[in-house]
Structures are given as C-alpha cells and as structure tokens.
Amino acid sequence: MNAMPQSAKALKLVGDVHAFTSSGREKAKKFYESGLRLEPGYLGAVLALAELHLMEGRNGDAVSLLERYLKDYADDSLHVKLAQVFAATNMLQDSLSHFQAALRINPQNEAAKKGLDRLEKQMKGIDPDATDENDENDVEDVDGDTEEAELM
DSSP states (O other): OOSOOOSHHHHHHHHHHHHTSGGGHHHHHHHHHHHHHHOTTOHHHHHHHHHHHHHTTOHHHHHHHHHHHHHHOOOHHHHHHHHHHHHHTTOHHHHHHHHHHHHHHOTTOHHHHHHHHHHHHHHTTOOTTSOOOHHHHHHTOTTSOHHHHHHO
16 A cells, blocks of 8 residues: 555554454554554554454453553543453453543543443343333233233
C-alpha cells in the first residue's frame, strides 16, 4: 500500500474495516500495531487490538496488552475493557475491581455502570441477560389466571 496513512487514527480506521471479516483480521492486527508504533499512546488502537484478540479467542493476549497500557495510562476505557475481558473469562473479582477503578476515574462512564450492574447480577447468581418482566408475564397469561401461573 503506497499511500499508507500517516496518522494512528487513520491506521486504526483501516484496521477496523479489515476486522469485520475473519479473513481480514490479520491485516487489521497489522494496521492497529502500525498505529501504535506511530503513536504509542493512541488508546483507540489499543482497545481495537484488544477487541481483536478477544474475537480470536486470545483472551490472555488481550489482558496482557491492556495491563501493559494501564501501567502508563490510567484511563477508564482501558479499565472497562479489561473488566469485560475478566468477566467473560469468569474472573469476577478482577472484573469487579476494574469496573470500580473505571468509575473512580470517571463516575459518568456508562459502560462501566452497565458492566458493574451486570457483573453484580452475575455474582448473585442472577442471569444478567434475563429481563425483569415478571409483572408483564403475569398479565400475558393466556387464560388470564395469574394466581394459577404463579403457583406452577
């Protein structure tokens, strides 16, 4: 590619395009890494590369990458991504500590708030994907007898 982009953001965007197909993931990785060589502190490329590692099942690589950058950049988005990786690998305590760290840095971080809420449900043994529609289910009972539905 002769007209190689000379900004980390442009390289990251080209990587994003390749990351959408499984056949382009290796190219995506090269673009993300090139962006990081050009601008080592560009967290957009770090997060994209971590996500790529996750898509390919390389959770350990994602953790290593994120932890390495957290040493130099105390950024809430890095903590959130690391918390998500830990939650996905059932390392719930580690996940909890990183969601909390993200919220200490940025109390308005919606991804951290949602992730923490989801994690707390998971830690209580509640399915975080279950909807809280018990009342609606009673109303939707076919024969209209909610008491009978609750006893079953």
